[in-house]
Amino acid sequence: MSFEARQISFQYGSKPVLKEVSFTLASGRFHALLGPNGAGKSTLFGLMTRLLALQTGELLLNGQSLRKQPAEAMRQIGVVFQQNALDLDLTVRQNLYYHAALHGLSRKEARKRGDLELERFALVERANDPVRQLNGGHRRRVEIARALLHQPGLLLLDEPTAGLDVGSRAGLNEHVRRLCEEDDLTVLWATHLIEEVQPDDRVLILHQGRLLADGEGRAICADQGQTNLADTFHALTGAGHS
Numbered sequence: 348m349s350f351e352a353r354q355i356s357f358q359y360g361s362k363p364v365l366k367e368v369s370f371t372l373a374s375g376r377f378h379a380l381l382g383p384n385g386a387g388k389s390t391l392f393g394l395m396t397r398l399l400a401l402q403t404g405e406l407l408l409n410g411q412s413l414r415k416q417p418a419e420a421m422r423q424i425g426v427v428f429q430q431n432a433l434d435l436d437l438t439v440r441q442n443l444y445y446h447a448a449l450h451g452l453s454r455k456e457a458r459k460r461g462d463l464e465l466e467r468f469a470l471v472e473r474a475n476d477p478v479r480q481l482n483g484g485h486r487r488r489v490e491i492a493r494a495l496l497h498q499p500g501l502l503l504l505d506e507p508t509a510g511l512d513v514g515s516r517a518g519l520n521e522h523v524r525r526l527c528e529e530d531d532l533t534v535l536w537a538t539h540l541i542e543e544v545q546p547d548d549r550v551l552i553l554h555q556g557r558l559l560a561d562g563e564g565r566a567i568c569a570d571q572g573q574t575n576l577a578d579t580f581h582a583l584t585g586a587g588h589s
């Protein structure tokens with residue numbers, strides 16, 4: 348899986364929100380898209396998932412333009428949005444099957460893929476419970492399992508730990524890192540929380556619509572003459588330590 352953003356600019360009305368943003372994602376790696384609130388992370392996700400129409404620049408998945416091959420590209424992408432998008436009255440299993448059907452999976456395939464993800468996400472015991480009965484951490488796990496049903500090569504997560512307690516946050520972050528290794532999945536994890544980023548992650552720092560840094564966390568720190576990511580982030584954006 349290869350992904351490239353070329354010179355992406357975007358504005359809401361007359362308000363510029365993304366300014367000539369270019370980057371590539373490395374296959375099978377965990378990338379942290381780090382930026383303070385309002386940096387433009389969700390807008391970038393909106394463009395990558397085609398919720399928003401591209402204005403300037405190009406997005407390429409495996410060399411194919413998202414603009415020109417939207418259906419094919421969407422088959423390669425799984426997404427977890429900031430807002431919970433599960434049907435609370437359906438069971439965990441029903442949510443998974445419904446989403447699988449939307450992606451055109453047969454009933455048999457949906458069951459097979461659904462059961463496998465329930466197992467991997469340690470959700471088997473909750474499979475027949477309505478999502479409403481699940482806590483925030485479990486709901487997020489269901490959302491990620493759902494996003495992976497159609498076996499995308501690229502998983503986008505927009506502030507996936509929003510609203511979770513510290514323990515659940517760390518657990519979810521670790522889990523997605525494991526998926527990255529197990530499935531050779533390319534991950535873009537948007538966050539404003541430094542503690543969700545590790546020095547050997549690929550880190551993209553977005554601030555006021557501009558990409559201020561792009562590279563291995565450790566190398567970005569060294570470039571800025573800093574010893575840790577929190578100080579580096581502060582030096583680049585002026586944003587407080589989280």
Ligand SMILES: Nc1ncnc2c1ncn2[C@@H]1O[C@H](COP(=O)(O)OP(=O)(O)OP(=O)(O)O)[C@@H](O)[C@H]1O
Pocket residue numbers: 359362364382383384385386387388389390391506
């Ligand atoms: N629909 C919209 N219309 C006008 N301005 C918008 C709209 N959506 C977002 N914005 C503005 O665009 C800027 C970037 O917002 P965006 O949500 O992309 O940032 P973010 O980094 O995801 O931050 P957050 O984590 O707070 O959502 C902000 O100034 C925001 O107020």
